[in-house]
Amino acid sequence: MMARKPKFNERHQKILQFIEDYQKEHGYPPTIREIGEHVRVPSTSLVDYYLKRLEIQGYIERAHGVSRGVRLARSNAQERSMFRVPILGVIAAGQPIPVPEAGQTTYLTDDESFAVEIASSLLPEAERGPLFALEVKGDSMIDAMINDGDIVVLKPAVEARNGEMVAIWLPQREETTLKYFYKDRDGYLLKPANPFMQPIRIPKSEPLEIKGKVVLVVRRVAPVAA
Amino acid sequence: MMARKPKFNERHQKILQFIEDYQKEHGYPPTIREIGEHVRVPSTSLVDYYLKRLEIQGYIERAHGVSRGVRLARSNAQERSMFRVPILGVIAAGQPIPVPEAGQTTYLTDDESFAVEIASSLLPEAERGPLFALEVKGDSMIDAMINDGDIVVLKPAVEARNGEMVAIWLPQREETTLKYFYKDRDGYLLKPANPFMQPIRIPKSEPLEIKGKVVLVVRRVAPVAA
DNA sequence: ATTATAATTGAACACATGTTCGATTGTCAA
DNA sequence: TTGACAATCGAACATGTGTTCAATTATAAT
Numbered sequence: 001m002m003a004r005k006p007k008f009n010e011r012h013q014k015i016l017q018f019i020e021d022y023q024k025e026h027g028y029p030p031t032i033r034e035i036g037e038h039v040r041v042p043s044t045s046l047v048d049y050y051l052k053r054l055e056i057q058g059y060i061e062r063a064h065g066v067s068r069g070v071r072l073a074r075s076n077a078q079e080r081s082m083f084r085v086p087i088l089g090v091i092a093a094g095q096p097i098p099v100p101e102a103g104q105t106t107y108l109t110d111d112e113s114f115a116v117e118i119a120s121s122l123l124p125e126a127e128r129g130p131l132f133a134l135e136v137k138g139d140s141m142i143d144a145m146i147n148d149g150d151i152v153v154l155k156p157a158v159e160a161r162n163g164e165m166v167a168i169w170l171p172q173r174e175e176t177t178l179k180y181f182y183k184d185r186d187g188y189l190l191k192p193a194n195p196f197m198q199p200i201r202i203p204k205s206e207p208l209e210i211k212g213k214v215v216l217v218v219r220r221v222a223p224v225a226a
Numbered sequence: 227m228m229a230r231k232p233k234f235n236e237r238h239q240k241i242l243q244f245i246e247d248y249q250k251e252h253g254y255p256p257t258i259r260e261i262g263e264h265v266r267v268p269s270t271s272l273v274d275y276y277l278k279r280l281e282i283q284g285y286i287e288r289a290h291g292v293s294r295g296v297r298l299a300r301s302n303a304q305e306r307s308m309f310r311v312p313i314l315g316v317i318a319a320g321q322p323i324p325v326p327e328a329g330q331t332t333y334l335t336d337d338e339s340f341a342v343e344i345a346s347s348l349l350p351e352a353e354r355g356p357l358f359a360l361e362v363k364g365d366s367m368i369d370a371m372i373n374d375g376d377i378v379v380l381k382p383a384v385e386a387r388n389g390e391m392v393a394i395w396l397p398q399r400e401e402t403t404l405k406y407f408y409k410d411r412d413g414y415l416l417k418p419a420n421p422f423m424q425p426i427r428i429p430k431s432e433p434l435e436i437k438g439k440v441v442l443v444v445r446r447v448a449p450v451a452a
Numbered sequence: 453a454t455t456a457t458a459a460t461t462g463a464a465c466a467c468a469t470g471t472t473c474g475a476t477t478g479t480c481a482a
Numbered sequence: 483t484t485g486a487c488a489a490t491c492g493a494a495c496a497t498g499t500g501t502t503c504a505a506t507t508a509t510a511a512t
Contacts, residue, residue, distance in 0.1 A: 026289065027297030029254045031469060043491050048471070063252065067293040067469050067498060071253030139421065145445075147371050147419060165447045193373060195365065217445040219371075221391045257499060269461050274501070293468065293499050459508065469498070478489065 014039050015050060016059055020072055029068040085116050085153055091134040091141070091167065091176055116151055118216065131155055131215065134167075143192035144178040150219045152178065154212030165193070165214040171207050178214060240265050241276055242285055246298055255294040311342050311379055317360040317367070317393065317402055342377055344442065357381055357441060360393075369418035370404040376445045378404065380438035391419070391440040397433050404440060 018038050022030040030038075036047040051070060054060045063069030116133050136150045144165075146152065152167070160166045160181045168177050168190065179190035179200070187204040202208055244264050248256040256264075262273040277296060280286045289295030342359050362376045370391075372378065378393070386392045386407045394403050394416065405416035405426070413430040428434055 026295075027255070027287070028289075028292075028294050031293075032471095033469070041490090043493095044470080045472080045492080046490055049489075061253070063254070065470065065498080066254075067257075068254050069252075069470085142371075142420060142422070145368070145371055145373050194368060196368070214447045216447060217443075219443040219445075221440045221442060258501095259499070267460085269463095270500075271462085271502080272460055275459080291468085291500065295500085453512100455510100455512080457509085457511100459506100461504105461506070463503095465502075466500090467498105468500085470496090472495075473493095474491105476489100476491070479487090480485105481487105482483100482485085 011039055011041070012050065012054060012059075015047075015054065016072065019060065019070060023071070029070050031068055085118055085131045085133045087116060087133045087135055087151070089134060090137040091152065091178075116153070116218065118153060118218075132212070141178050143194050143197045145193040146178060146217055147219065150217055152214055153216040153218070155215050156211075157213045158210055160210050160213060167211045167214065169209040169211055170202070171209065181210070237265055237267075238276065238280060238285075241273075241280065242298065245286065245296060249297070255296050257294055311344055311357045311359045313342060313359045313361055313377070315360060316363040317378065317404075342379070342444065344379060344444075358438070367404050369420050369423045371419040372404060372443055373445065376443055378440055379442040379444070381441050382437075383439045384436050386436050386439055393437045393440065395435040395437055396428070397435065407436070 015035060018035060019029060022034070022038075032044050032047045032051070035051075036042065036044060039047075041047050041050070051060065051062060055062050058073055061071055061073050118131075131153055133151050133153045136146055136148060136152060139148055141147070141150075154167055157166070162182045164181050165178060166181045168179060168181075169175075170177070177190065177200075179192060182189040182191065186201075187206070188202040188208055189199050190202060191199040241261060244261060245255060248260070248264075258270050258273045258277070261277075262268065262270060265273075267273050267276070277286065277288060281288050284299055287297055287299050344357075357379055359377050359379045362372055362374060362378060364374055367373070367376075380393055383392070388408045390407050391404060392407045394405060394407070395401075396403070403416065403426075405418060408415040408417065412427075413432070414428040414434055415425050416428060417425040
């Protein structure tokens with residue numbers, strides 16, 4: 001009964017690749033014939049046949065009856081490829097951590113200097129959503145392997161699971177740190193990222209405010225003249 | 227003699243705007259007729275007339291004889307915002323650094339796991355061009371504030387200026403390191419990024435191979451379950 | 453007013469391009 | 483083998499779409 005099921009062969013892949021490349025190079029999508037030429041499919045109807053399949057499978061979107069009316073589906077395309085994350089302030093040893101207000105839409109100034117752009121491919125799927133970034137000032141985070149000038153991207157959070165790297169405010173000490181977070185019956189254990197440094201133990205009694213989970217650390221290495 | 231000179235009226239502006247909007251919405255550029263319809267220009271020849279002007283003035287680029295062959299000039303459009311940088315291998319203490327072959331086109335596997343995407347806004351203008359990335363294996367780069375699993379983005383180079391962070395292969399020691407590079411009459415001084423650590427002095431006599439300049443360091447902080 | 457040129461029109465043309473359809477061939481499962 | 487469907491072909495068709503051109507109208511400088 002069932003004959004061989006339609007497979008997603010290399011040609012399909014090649015077509016998707018070609019559409020992407022062509023779009024990037026020309027600024028507009030290819031025609032059916034151009035696709036066929038490149039993938040060595042001599043008949044336009046066959047290309048159409050392929051495109052129909054790709055459309056059904058959700059890889060592309062088509063505007064029917066429209067020349068060059070083909071594009072990669074949002075999911076594949078560079079749609080979600082960029083994230084603009086606002087830099088809310090600095091993170092430093094002696095200062096509380098600025099966090100985004102809940103109500104206010106995390107809004108972005110157009111000013112480039114107050115935002116970083118992140119390739120979403122750098123983020124695990126789950127970490128999407130509202131993010132904010134802080135610029136590290138001073139050497140106080142150095143035991144977290146984070147240096148002056150680095151940018152840490154955070155996901156707002158008030159609690160964490162063991163093993164996650166979090167930004168913490170210790171009210172009693174008036175201190176901010178970035179540490180791997182572990183909780184046990186005696187209190188908290190804060191491990192530096194640098195394995196050669198000693199973890200800090202926080203007794204249960206001491207207050208501890210988690211401000212966010214670290215999702216990404218970016219260091220631009222500016223070449224400095226002599 | 228001179229009649230009124232061709233002015234850049236609001237229609238021109240409107241057309242540019244429309245091309246941009248349309249492209250963003252549909253994923254492909256509009257036709258001449260669609261433009262005319264939107265800007266309330268009833269004759270296709272007049273739209274063509276406008277487009278010719280816009281092309282001469284450098285606002286748009288056209289592929290003549292091609293349907294929907296119009297796009298905003300690069301200068302207007304948002305310059306390429308993404309970089310795809312191939313991950314050529316790992317960088318570790320005891321291993322030579324893999325560098326891209328000069329001849330071979332920096333080729334990108336489709337495989338996402340072998341490339342990182344970088345927002346070009348993270349890079350200084352000058353650092354564009356061929357880049358490659360390496361994944362850090364082990365703790366050996368820890369004095370450069372770079373940890374196991376980090377990704378370093380490099381620009382191929384065989385020499386460096388003082389103050390630049392470079393990837394270095396020391397043949398005599400069979401060792402790879404990332405350090406800030408300083409050269410003086412006595413040889414080389416390699417400073418760790420971590421200011422608390424001691425710099426290394428390399429005598430003039432010892433060979434030293436620079437493989438690339440560090441442009442960016444990225445650390446994905448994967449949340450680890452308990 | 454006159455004139456030169458810009459702006460605009462309308463229509464026709466040529467061909468680029470998506471679509472359709474019948475026929476043929478290839479390939480798997482029963 | 484045979485049935486069923488996928489894959490492929492070739493050609494024709496309808497129309498989408500850039501281009502051209504001659505003619506007309508509007509505008510600013512003389």
